[in-house]
Amino acid sequence: MSTPLYARYPFLEAARQAVGELGVDIETLIAEGAPAVDRGRERVERALLAGRVDAEEPAEWRDEDELLSYPIARILVSLLDSGAAIDKYAAAEAKTAVQRLEKDFEAGDDGLKSTTSARLDRETVLEELDLSTAIRPETSHPSREPEWFRVGVGSYLRLASGDRGDSWRLVNREVVDGDVRVERGELFALLRTAIRRRIAAGLPFEGLTEGEGIVEPLEADLAELRRLLSERTVVGKIDFVNRALFPPCIENLLQKAEDGIELQEFESFTLMAFLTGIGMEADEIIEFCENSSLDPEGIRYQTEYLKDDRGTQYPPPSCETLSAYGICHNEDDHWKTAGHPLAYYQARLEASDDDLVDWRERQSQLSE
Ligand code: SF4
Structure with missing residues (x-):
């Protein structure tokens, strides 16, 4: 996997390791007001305002800025000290990730699966989310994504919970040998929940103190984000x-x-x-x-x-x-x-x- 791919899917475990391997120190980036800090603020701002985190002007940012902006956005959203902001941020990151996944899977349908290192395939994302045994395609084809998937009942109940409507209730589903059948579109909805939970896990960060250390250079960004948040009244x-x-x-x-x-x-x-x-x-x-x-x-x-x-x-x-x-x-x-x-x-x-x-x-x- 590569930096362009991690930039698109920064929640991957391998992306976290890649940040470490870049040899840059987040504290220094913040102190220097590096581009990744601006992009991190934009990430949170877009999450709060538009429910998505992709850059408004993608050409402005290098893959490295994009990748590094993710941990910075997590710091910023932690400092907002608001459960609703964390929910909104995680949902927006998940929404953007799933939109990208849909495109990547579609490209797989065209037989282009491995032509770019920035594309994520289904097997890798399921593995990353610990779902590779729980979610399986009903049929397999070398160059086409299947239309139907089987999801273990336990995983289905965990991921399909919430206010999704009657069609998601287990009594209204086709259950075969302990698996629930889901269509391809529904699979993305389940992945979105799994990614949202992955992103929300560990937030807010503990031990960040206002006016000290890495927080101090972020005060102006925080003030702007707080203002946006306060308008939620x-x-x-x-x-x-x-x-x-x-x-x-x-x-x-x-x-x-x-x-x-x-x-x-x-x-x-x-x-x-x-x-x-x-x-x-x-x-x-x-x-x-x-x-x-x-x-x-x-x-x-x-x-x-x-x-x-x-x-x-x-x-x-x-x-x-x-x-x-x-x-x-x-x-x-x-x-x-x-x-x-x-x-x-x-x-x-x-x-x-x-x-x-x-x-x-x-x-x-x-x-x-
Ligand atoms: S002052 Fe009037 S026009 Fe301006 S934003 Fe407020 S409601 Fe709208």
């Missing part, structure tokens, strides 16, 4: 959709998308976080944004990550952050009314004398 439960009362920042984003303009990642995150924050489900948002540049798959992907494993809703960024990103223009000076788009919307709902109708109610009347 939920404004109050809103379950009402009325576009006429949306704050200008959100209305502008909607109009931009409806004009067919591709939203930047932070913009679509803000919009999705607002719409889920006012009580909309993914299907409703898809319908609401039907005539826009937003695609249903992207909407589902983002809304899925706007709830953490504990079901906490991830709200949109504050007015201050939206202003820093150029999304807020503080129209009519209404920043004075509320520091948060959800708070602003809530205040407008409460102040409205009109007989307001929920957009969802109108839609269901139209479909009757």
Whole structure:
């Protein structure tokens, strides 16, 4: 295996050893503010904001920076001192890893399995996760990934736990000789859980003290990440959709998308976080944004990550952050009314004398 592969899958045990073999000292990297530190902060920031950890500008980083950014991201997320941040970070790392695995396995389907050292094959990842005996392909073909797999019942129950829906319940599965049959797509869902647990294991690191040692040079990065995290404070439960009362920042984003303009990642995150924050489900948002540049798959992907494993809703960024990103223009000076788009919307709902109708109610009347 090689550095490019470890850079893509830094949670592998061999990647950890490779970091040691690079002969670089993490403490020195941090003290010198090396590129890996910036990429480590980006990793955590993207995990918190977008539910993924791949670089926004991959060409900016060397494989070595990418690999070394992983232990630095783990230090940063430990210092945030938040179980929710760790859950979110581990889920984002796992999500990105599985997206890469899907591509690598597909390449294996084309018979390209061993043409690049940056690609990970199924056998290696199962071995790494101690699942090589528990998960086996139902059939084997030299150059094509099988469609069905058998998973030992014990491993299945461990990995399929949680709120996955009825189709995952053992009573609804085909069990053959003590194994549960799963489709290829379901296999990736199970691998995602296994990788997420692997990444969360050992976090947070103990013995890191604020203002001392390696923590001191990270203070500015930490302050920024804490600010993003603090914006998770939920404004109050809103379950009402009325576009006429949306704050200008959100209305502008909607109009931009409806004009067919591709939203930047932070913009679509803000919009999705607002719409889920006012009580909309993914299907409703898809319908609401039907005539826009937003695609249903992207909407589902983002809304899925706007709830953490504990079901906490991830709200949109504050007015201050939206202003820093150029999304807020503080129209009519209404920043004075509320520091948060959800708070602003809530205040407008409460102040409205009109007989307001929920957009969802109108839609269901139209479909009757
Ligand atoms: S002040 Fe806040 S709610 Fe108003 S447009 Fe700016 S970000 Fe949106």
